[in-house]
Amino acid sequence: MTISYRLRIGLTALFMLVALGLVAAALWLPSVPSDVDIMDGLFVLDVTDSMNVEDAVLDGEKVSRLVWAKEFTRRVFLEMPCGAHAGLAIFSEARALILMNPVEVCRNYNDLMQMLNTIEPSMAWVRSSEVSKAIYTAIRQANEITPKPTIIFMTDGHESPPVHESLFPKFQGTPGEIPGVIVGVGGKDLLPIPKTNEQGVIDGVWDVNDVMHVDVYASSRGDMADANARKPRTEHLSSQKTSHLETLASRVGFGFTSSPQSPERLYKTMRSHAKTRSITIDYDLYAWLSGIAFLLVALIFLPYQWLGNRKN
Amino acid sequence: MMLFGLQWDAAYWLLLLPLALLPWFNHNLDKTVAWVSLVPNDPVSRFISIFLKSMTTLAMASLLLALAAPEVPEKKVERLGEGAEIVLLLDRSRSMDDPFAVKTQAAAVSVGGDNSKRRIAKDYLTEFVRKRPDDRFGFVFFSTKSVNLLPLTYSKDATLATIAANALGKGLSDTNMADALLSSAKMFENQTYRGSRIVLLVSDGGQQLSEQAKTEIAALYQQENLSIYWIYLKSRVEMSLEPKPGESALWSDIPERKLHDFFQSIDVPYRAFEAGSLKSFADALDEIDRQQYQPLLVQETLPHEPKSDVFLWLALFALLILAASHTYSYWGVQKAHE
Numbered sequence: 001m002t003i004s005y006r007l008r009i010g011l012t013a014l015f016m017l018v019a020l021g022l023v024a025a026a027l028w029l030p031s032v033p034s035d036v037d038i039m040d041g042l043f044v045l046d047v048t049d050s051m052n053v054e055d056a057v058l059d060g061e062k063v064s065r066l067v068w069a070k071e072f073t074r075r076v077f078l079e080m081p082c083g084a085h086a087g088l089a090i091f092s093e094a095r096a097l098i099l100m101n102p103v104e105v106c107r108n109y110n111d112l113m114q115m116l117n118t119i120e121p122s123m124a125w126v127r128s129s130e131v132s133k134a135i136y137t138a139i140r141q142a143n144e145i146t147p148k149p150t151i152i153f154m155t156d157g158h159e160s161p162p163v164h165e166s167l168f169p170k171f172q173g174t175p176g177e178i179p180g181v182i183v184g185v186g187g188k189d190l191l192p193i194p195k196t197n198e199q200g201v202i203d204g205v206w207d208v209n210d211v212m213h214v215d216v217y218a219s220s221r222g223d224m225a226d227a228n229a230r231k232p233r234t235e236h237l238s239s240q241k242t243s244h245l246e247t248l249a250s251r252v253g254f255g256f257t258s259s260p261q262s263p264e265r266l267y268k269t270m271r272s273h274a275k276t277r278s279i280t281i282d283y284d285l286y287a288w289l290s291g292i293a294f295l296l297v298a299l300i301f302l303p304y305q306w307l308g309n310r311k312n
Numbered sequence: 313m314m315l316f317g318l319q320w321d322a323a324y325w326l327l328l329l330p331l332a333l334l335p336w337f338n339h340n341l342d343k344t345v346a347w348v349s350l351v352p353n354d355p356v357s358r359f360i361s362i363f364l365k366s367m368t369t370l371a372m373a374s375l376l377l378a379l380a381a382p383e384v385p386e387k388k389v390e391r392l393g394e395g396a397e398i399v400l401l402l403d404r405s406r407s408m409d410d411p412f413a414v415k416t417q418a419a420a421v422s423v424g425g426d427n428s429k430r431r432i433a434k435d436y437l438t439e440f441v442r443k444r445p446d447d448r449f450g451f452v453f454f455s456t457k458s459v460n461l462l463p464l465t466y467s468k469d470a471t472l473a474t475i476a477a478n479a480l481g482k483g484l485s486d487t488n489m490a491d492a493l494l495s496s497a498k499m500f501e502n503q504t505y506r507g508s509r510i511v512l513l514v515s516d517g518g519q520q521l522s523e524q525a526k527t528e529i530a531a532l533y534q535q536e537n538l539s540i541y542w543i544y545l546k547s548r549v550e551m552s553l554e555p556k557p558g559e560s561a562l563w564s565d566i567p568e569r570k571l572h573d574f575f576q577s578i579d580v581p582y583r584a585f586e587a588g589s590l591k592s593f594a595d596a597l598d599e600i601d602r603q604q605y606q607p608l609l610v611q612e613t614l615p616h617e618p619k620s621d622v623f624l625w626l627a628l629f630a631l632l633i634l635a636a637s638h639t640y641s642y643w644g645v646q647k648a649h650e
Contacts, residue, residue: 005645006645006646009638009642010642012638013635013642019635020628023627023631024628026624096481097481098477098480099461099474100474101474101480102473107469108467108470108473110465115461118459118460120459122457123453123457125456125485126485137481141480141481144480286620287322290375290624291379294379297371297372297375303334
């Protein structure tokens with residue numbers, strides 16, 4: 001198609017005028033308020049001994065479960081948009097301990113990172129790991145925080161001492177009142193658990209005779225002695241307890257994801273379970289306006305004669 | 313991406329920069345002339361043509377540079393302020409769940425209520441931190457072990473969120489005072505000396521320290537030039553750090569007094585505040601607030617500064633000329649056709 005010289009000059013003038021108007025708008029148009037949905041996260045990291053098992057895969061390498069959890073927490077911080085809040089907590093014994101209430105993630109990234117880096121197995125105050133109770137306490141404490149955060153609970157699900165199926169600790173709250181996701185960490189195979197000493201330094205592994213293999217209730221009942229004896233004695237070894245975590249998640253109305261492949265995917269899972277809140281941000285339209293202005297000017301000078309029609 | 317001292321947030325736009333040269337290779341706007349030699353060689357026209365092409369290139373390049381979102385990255389600058397560097401050492405032991413300053417033993421049984429020492433400490437410390445704009449705060453977490461949870465930071469958000477978190481849930485088992493005191497001092501290790509350095513201990517009990525711990529603590533606190541403030545939250549109003557005549561014999565040998573004696577014996581500025589009521593707690597913090605305004609080097613983060621507007625102004629300037637000239641040519645062509 002050939003455009004007459006007159007029309008070409010006319011269009012050029014028109015495009016230039018429009019582009020001029022757009023650039024002026026980009027300079028002087030005020031920012032538009034726009035609503036974005038964001039979620040606040042409280043990241044609870046398991047710091048019990050079983051998290052020292054090196055069977056989590058990070059960028060193709062085997063690392064300890066805690067290292068994996070810390071690195072994924074960091075990368076999810078980066079996924080979170082500015083304005084969202086993130087907080088940190090650890091879990092040991094039978095409770096979650098909140099270290100920092102959720103704070104705005106961009107301005108406080110540095111402090112969040114400093115704190116995340118200090119999370120070590122040595123922070124565990126007692127050598128036991130009652131995952132279910134810890135989740136309940138996390139929920140109870142999250143209820144006292146405003147705005148109420150979504151809990152991201154990173155654990156391998158290893159209960160020590162073991163829990164009796166019929167005597168599962170009761171959840172007193174309302175399922176789903178505090179949204180959350182349990183993130184299963186660790187591999188499928190049963191592996192020895194590094195043992196930490198008083199100073200939190202790894203010193204050997206937990207031996208078969210160091211731990212309880214049967215829960216307290218069953219072990220105290222004479223009539224269950226036979227059944228107890230038949231139970232496999234594997235509680236000194238650890239793997240990711242997927243089915244246990246799934247049960248737990250459904251009890252408290254959380255989502256469950258087992259060893260997510262990427263932080264992006266984990267963030268998506270979190271978002272799908274989270275209660276979002278909307279915040280208003282000032283959105284500057286300058287990028288759109290100057291983008292269109294550039295396009296208009298470029299359209300004038302694109303080499304059309306090389307695109308087939310050379311009759312020009 | 314950093315380029316020319318600017319941070320380019322959307323640097324991929326720069327890949328389109330070669331497009332800005334299109335006007336020099338392209339002839340969309342040329343008029344087809346039957347015989348080129350007929351066109352007179354006019355230096356003024358040549359100059360105008362080159363000038364317009366340059367302006368087009370300038371407009372396109374400026375728009376792309378503006379789109380690449382250049383900004384002066386956030387900067388850290390130091391200024392002289394007034395305040396102190398304060399490490400908060402908040403007791404996390406279970407006894408902090410007990411109610412604060414009750415008059416009788418019987419009243420001390422409700423655990424973890426709103427009047428627990430930990431919650432009250434949180435409320436007052438929050439107010440204290442808010443009042444002090446220039447201070448740098450650190451936070452040491454301590455129970456059986458201690459961790460330098462929040463290294464010295466200017467962020468009030470982070471400090472307040474850590475203090476608030478400390479009031480949630482129940483207390484932890486035990487306290488290891490020696491470890492906590494050493495960790496707090498270590499926060500200042502390898503830091504430039506900026507001004508007054510304080511370890512603010514808020515606890516409801518003391519602890520007997522081993523001789524070795526005492527020597528280490530004394531040495532480290534002198535070396536790092538630290539002051540110790542101890543806000544002692546009394547469980548019982550009449551208990552005091554200094555022996556009083558006629559008091560209960562049970563109190564003559566309590567660990568609090570031993571710790572108090574130790575702090576007094578080392579050559580380090582030390583003040584104890586015995587908070588026996590909400591008012592005395594508030595007074596203690598107010599007094600620290602009054603005393604601790606000494607010159608302090610404050611690091612400030614200047615927010616990043618977008619620089620797109622500079623390029624938009626350039627584009628506006630070029631487009632103004634271009635739009636005017638092309639409108640003029642269109643008017644001329646129109647005229648010729650009439």
